[in-house]
Amino acid sequence: MDSETNIAADYAAEYRALRPRLLSVAYSLLGSVEEAEDSVQEAWLRLDRAQRDPEQEEIRDVAAWLVTAVSRLALDTLRSARRRREEYVGEWLPEPLVQHGDPADRVTLDESMSMAMLVVLESLSPAERTAFVLHDVFGLSFAEVGKVVGRTPAACRQLAARARKHVTERAPRFDVDADEHRRIVDAFRAAVRGGDLDGLVAVLDPDVVMRSDGGGVVRSALRPIVGAHKVARFMLGIRSRYGAALELRPATVNGRPGLVGEMEGQTDSVIAFAVSGGRIVEIAGVRNPEKLKWAGGTAGDRHGDG
Structure with a gap:
């Protein structure tokens, strides 16, 4: 009995240590904090059941077992979520992760x-996204990826290659450091607060794309807004409507200013920016209240460790 207790304690300790990485894997696959939490918690419950089963062989590599279990659960969720997201009202954007200067944030992206x-990953098939995220981002071998997606290592290599090509073509290229990114975001904020149309246009790329997500619950643009002048007028229209009642505060959103x-x-929205060439090339504004649960704090506190 003491041996079983020690094994259970070892599993629990390793799970706690791995939890931030597991959450990061699941969130990167799903773009949803709550769904990521559910996948990680379910993986822990399965590990707990497995170690209590006398017919189950001892799990020698708990880290690999948990990463595989979380990834499989996330992939199943991603597949089932495709139809729901296709029927979503307006633009579907990921849940933002907001860090308010707390280094203990439980999800380390x-x-x-x-x-x-x-947003780009949303356009991939579930299998392509999984292969790309697990191999290119988290460094799993194609043999390990194959255990998750149920395909051969060679097939997973092809999946990742297709995904990589797509991401390379569509993902913005970041060529500024965090300080420059913050300076540009601050200039955006100042122009909006001051109603400065010219100043706002100056920090926007001529082909800037703005997406907003209200989920059909609150007001938002149902389609992307393209072009510096259109985006600037849209933002100043919001400022005119709400005036000083709407305060834009600096924050770190998914690791960037x-x-x-x-x-x-109360948190009304979270805005993320992609900056390249000294200007803002993409803006993602999340207003759906269901996606702002973590905007006032950190993820990772909803579930215990079993």
């Missing part, structure tokens, strides 16, 4: 997992 990247919109002390 790979630097490539910006909102802009997650962004903004959090607050109305009467």
Whole structure:
């Protein structure tokens, strides 16, 4: 009995240590904090059941077992979510991860997992996305990826190659550091607050694309807005409508400088920016209240460790 207790304690300790990485894997696959949490929690429950089953062989590599289990669960969720997302009202954007200067944030994103990247990943098939994320982002071998997607290593290599080509063609290229990114976002914020149309246009790429997600629950643009002047007028229209009641506060959104919109002390929106060539090339504004649960804090606290 003591041996079983020790094994269970070892599994629990390793799970706790791996939890941030597991959440990052699941979130990168799903673009949803809540669904990522559910996948990680279910993987822990399965591990707990497995180690209690006398007919189950001892799991020697708990880390590999958990990453595979979480990835499989996330892939199943991603497949079932495709239809729901196709029927979504307006643009579907990932749930943003907002860090308010707290280094203990439970989800540690790979630097490539910006909102802009997650939007591009949505256009991949579930298998392509899984192969790309697990191999290119998290460094799993194609043999390990094959255990998740149920295909040969050679097939997974092809999946990742197709995904990589698609991502290379569509994902914005970041060529500014965090300080320059913040300076440009601050200039955007100042222009919006001051109603400065020319100043706003100056920080926007001529072909900037703005997407907003209200989920049919709150007001948002149902289609992408393209072009510096159109985006600038849209933002100033929002400022004119709400005035000083809407406060845009600096924040870190998916690892990059962004903004959090607050109305009467409540989070109203989260805005992420892709910056290239000294200007903003993409804007993602999330207003759906269901996707703002983590905007005021950190993910990872909803579930315990079993």
